[in-house]
Amino acid sequence: MLSRLHSLFRKQGGGMSVTDEKIIQLSKSKIVVLLLISIVFVWLGWWMFSLDAVQIQSQRRFNSPEFIHGLGLVAIILFGLGMVVAIIKFFDKKPGLVLNSQGIYDNGSGVSAGFIPRSEITGFGIWEFQKQKLLIVLLEDPEKYIEAGNVFRRALNRANYKLCGSPIAITSNALKINLIRFSKSATRI
Numbered sequence: 001m002l003s004r005l006h007s008l009f010r011k012q013g014g015g016m017s018v019t020d021e022k023i024i025q026l027s028k029s030k031i032v033v034l035l036l037i038s039i040v041f042v043w044l045g046w047w048m049f050s051l052d053a054v055q056i057q058s059q060r061r062f063n064s065p066e067f068i069h070g071l072g073l074v075a076i077i078l079f080g081l082g083m084v085v086a087i088i089k090f091f092d093k094k095p096g097l098v099l100n101s102q103g104i105y106d107n108g109s110g111v112s113a114g115f116i117p118r119s120e121i122t123g124f125g126i127w128e129f130q131k132q133k134l135l136i137v138l139l140e141d142p143e144k145y146i147e148a149g150n151v152f153r154r155a156l157n158r159a160n161y162k163l164c165g166s167p168i169a170i171t172s173n174a175l176k177i178n179l180i181r182f183s184k185s186a187t188r189i
Contacts, residue, residue: 026089026096027176035086035172038079039078045075084108089174096175104137108175111147111156113168137168
């Protein structure tokens with residue numbers, strides 16, 4: 001099975017006290033790794049895009065210049081955006097994630113959810129896809145978060161909702177914490 005959603009918590013009251021707060025900073029070293037990976041794929045995309053059509057057609061497989069040039073252009077655009085987000089996050093002074101009695105403040109990615117009040121959170125889950133794990137924030141009114149933001153963000157929120165049951169999926173890729181510790185902290189709010 002490609003994906004699984006494990007239920008971690010359903011809201012039952014209790015949780016963190018007013019003075020409890022967990023602040024998780026952005027991991028500069030993880031962001032540098034993501035930036036380097038993006039740079040490599042932008043370079044590969046540029047290389048594919050700049051290949052001569054005759055050279056591509058002489059290959060045994062993948063000999064369509066339109067396909068190779070298109071794939072190169074897609075790599076340049078997607079990983080170029082990844083580079084921009086990584087650079088912005090590298091210089092971002094705000095914490096990546098704040099968990100407290102009021103709710104969650106998510107600032108861990110380029111499409112972060114922002115503040116999510118505790119009153120709107122119904123539970124948490126772990127969604128797994130090809131060894132990548134994300135913390136899923138289950139909501140009373142997911143439609144409110146699906147429709148938030150610009151067209152690009154709304155499309156991503158809708159895709160998250162269709163894939164994992166919530167528009168809010170938080171990764172620990174850019175945070176100074178691993179997913180297991182991260183999910184245990186989240187379930188205490």
